[in-house]
Amino acid sequence: MSTNNGHTNGTPDIKWLEQLANQFFKTAPNDASSIPTYNIDKPASGVSPSAPDQGNVKDISHPQTSLPDPHFVDGQIPKSVAGSGGVASFDEQLQQALNSIQTFTPGSQLPYVPNFSEPAFYFLSGKQSLKDGNGLPANVRAPFDVEKVKADFPILAEKINGRNLIWLDNAATTQKPKLVIDRISYFYEHENSNIHRAAHELAARATDAYENARKKVQLFINAASPNEIVFVRGSTEAINLVAQSWGDEQLRPGDEIIVSHLEHHANIVPWQQLAAKKGLVLRVIPVDDDGQVLLDEYAKLLNAKTRLVSFTQVSNALGTVTPAKEIVSMAHAIGAKVLVDGAQAVSHLRVNVQELNCDWYVFSGHKVFGPTGIGVLFGKEALLNETQPWQGGGNMIKDVTFDKTVYQPAPGRFEAGTGNIADAVGLGAAIDYVTHIGIDLINEYEHYLLVYATNLLKQIKGLRLIGTAADKAGVLSFTLDGFKTEEVGAWLNKWGIAVRSGHHCAQPILRRFGVESTVRPSLALYNTCSDIDALVEALYKIRNKVY
Ligand code: PLP
Numbered sequence: 001m002s003t004n005n006g007h008t009n010g011t012p013d014i015k016w017l018e019q020l021a022n023q024f025f026k027t028a029p030n031d032a033s034s035i036p037t038y039n040i041d042k043p044a045s046g047v048s049p050s051a052p053d054q055g056n057v058k059d060i061s062h063p064q065t066s067l068p069d070p071h072f073v074d075g076q077i078p079k080s081v082a083g084s085g086g087v088a089s090f091d092e093q094l095q096q097a098l099n100s101i102q103t104f105t106p107g108s109q110l111p112y113v114p115n116f117s118e119p120a121f122y123f124l125s126g127k128q129s130l131k132d133g134n135g136l137p138a139n140v141r142a143p144f145d146v147e148k149v150k151a152d153f154p155i156l157a158e159k160i161n162g163r164n165l166i167w168l169d170n171a172a173t174t175q176k177p178k179l180v181i182d183r184i185s186y187f188y189e190h191e192n193s194n195i196h197r198a199a200h201e202l203a204a205r206a207t208d209a210y211e212n213a214r215k216k217v218q219l220f221i222n223a224a225s226p227n228e229i230v231f232v233r234g235s236t237e238a239i240n241l242v243a244q245s246w247g248d249e250q251l252r253p254g255d256e257i258i259v260s261h262l263e264h265h266a267n268i269v270p271w272q273q274l275a276a277k278k279g280l281v282l283r284v285i286p287v288d289d290d291g292q293v294l295l296d297e298y299a300k301l302l303n304a305k306t307r308l309v310s311f312t313q314v315s316n317a318l319g320t321v322t323p324a325k326e327i328v329s330m331a332h333a334i335g336a337k338v339l340v341d342g343a344q345a346v347s348h349l350r351v352n353v354q355e356l357n358c359d360w361y362v363f364s365g366h367k368v369f370g371p372t373g374i375g376v377l378f379g380k381e382a383l384l385n386e387t388q389p390w391q392g393g394g395n396m397i398k399d400v401t402f403d404k405t406v407y408q409p410a411p412g413r414f415e416a417g418t419g420n421i422a423d424a425v426g427l428g429a430a431i432d433y434v435t436h437i438g439i440d441l442i443n444e445y446e447h448y449l450l451v452y453a454t455n456l457l458k459q460i461k462g463l464r465l466i467g468t469a470a471d472k473a474g475v476l477s478f479t480l481d482g483f484k485t486e487e488v489g490a491w492l493n494k495w496g497i498a499v500r501s502g503h504h505c506a507q508p509i510l511r512r513f514g515v516e517s518t519v520r521p522s523l524a525l526y527n528t529c530s531d532i533d534a535l536v537e538a539l540y541k542i543r544n545k546v547y
Contacts, residue, residue, distance in 0.1 A: 152177040163496030171522035183429035213428030222352040230411040234375035235343040236266040238362035243270040245390040253279030260285040262315040291318040292469040314344035317506035318467025319475030348473040370430035374423035384410035391416040477518040
């Protein structure tokens with residue numbers, strides 16, 4: 001029997017599975033009785049033996065994990081596919097846990113929203129009618145029951161210094177819901193294998209799980225094809241990949257790269273390194289005093305030598321949401337390529353790479369409730385296929401002789417060696433979680449929290465908010481007169497409140513505001529107004545030196 005997997009383009013060509021299955025299925029593959037249970041005498045079919053027990057789709061032409069994975073059947077928000085009776089499926093359990101989100105009554109549980117007498121931000125101007133009892137515009141669904149969401153995250157039950165943990169360090173990394181943790185355990189307990197090149201059952205399960213995760217990412221950011229999704233370690237690796245493959249191949253001495261003043265070091269250093277190596281020029285879009293990029297200044301930087309614009313969609317240090325669509329189309333107008341750093345965007349706002357029309361988009365799994373060590377590079381398919389591979393090795397090749405190597409098309413050509421299979425699957429589960437709650441609902445809820453927190457923080461004397469752009473997401477950076485930022489962070493930790501204090505790997509933008517570091521509480525969907533109240537109360541204590 002051939003062990004060739006028959007892959008032609010980096011995603012599984014399930015014809016070989018079909019052929020194998022046909023050898024062993026005398027009846028149609030959809031017939032549950034034809035699905036083998038574990039049987040060492042029979043080679044793997046590619047259909048998980050546990051699938052029928054879980055009410056799973058048993059169609060071999062729809063590769064899937066052993067867990068119901070209906071996302072990629074037709075791209076719709078899944079309905080439960082669990083069988084009747086027996087243990088509720090993964091999908092059903094999640095659905096049950098989240099049902100209450102849809103039924104929560106606005107205004108009944110969210111705390112009082114203070115009076116916004118002196119609006120400094122557009123979202124405090126009353127435009128969103130936050131004073132009208134429920135804190136959300138009428139066309140938005142009710143906010144969810146955040147306590148139920150919080151309960152999905154086991155670590156949030158931890159006690160820190162005798163208090164409940166309040167996790168406000170989400171821009172650094174997010175916590176993981178139980179279903180992500182369980183999904184990874186399930187992978188290692190039932191599916192673990194290297195992927196692609198084997199005819200045995202576990203290789204088929206692991207390959208299905210991995211490729212399904214890719215499909216989930218595709219749907220999550222609305223890429224045109226799963227071939228546009230490359231799994232990498234994270235945003236940093238994705239940017240380095242583009243710099244060292246496309247950048248190294250395409251850019252010539254004198255070519256110009258534009259970044260914004262807001263960038264994380266991950267979107268500065270790889271370009272600086274490339275510029276030093278190849279004699280390129282790095283230009284920087286300035287920001288205004290609120291921390292928003294100046295589009296007119298950006299326009300002045302664009303010229304015939306501009307080959308690449310690489311910028312963040314949401315600033316990790318200030319929370320600024322940049323006008324990404326405008327930045328992309330202005331760059332395209334002069335023929336430059338565009339990379340969007342979505343590390344801080346994906347957990348807060350809907351991402352649509354086709355609408356954005358960027359050439360590359362990067363994000364990290366751990367910032368969107370998935371595991372560390374897994375991330376995504378989206379690239380337009382044609383562009384990926386015309387770009388030289390970054391690393392060489394197994395998996396990324398079609399054919400190797402001692403004379404030459406023929407590479408796989410994307411995404412395989414950029415996934416040399418054994419990747420982080422289990423965590424890709426975990427990222428798929430995290431995307432399921434976010435999708436089930438609804439990214440727009442999360443966005444609205446967090447907006448409410450940001451308004452609530454901003455208003456309370458502004459009232460603390462001596463506290464300077466840094467980053468006051470009209471369009472912000474998730475981040476509240478500040479300094480407190482008379483206190484070092486690390487001192488504030490350490491005191492907050494004493495009360496179980498986790499925030500980051502430091503330069504946030506974004507030194508240029510902090511220096512733009514005359515500081516070397518800030519205290520940075522950052523929000524996620526499981527934070528509550530009482531988390532903010534605890535933060536504010538602690539800050540008053542620190543300011544008044546009441547420890
Ligand atoms: N870009 C931004 C805007 C970030 O906030 C971060 C991390 O904080 C990164 C890139 C780098 O992400 P990672 O460390 O997951 O590669």
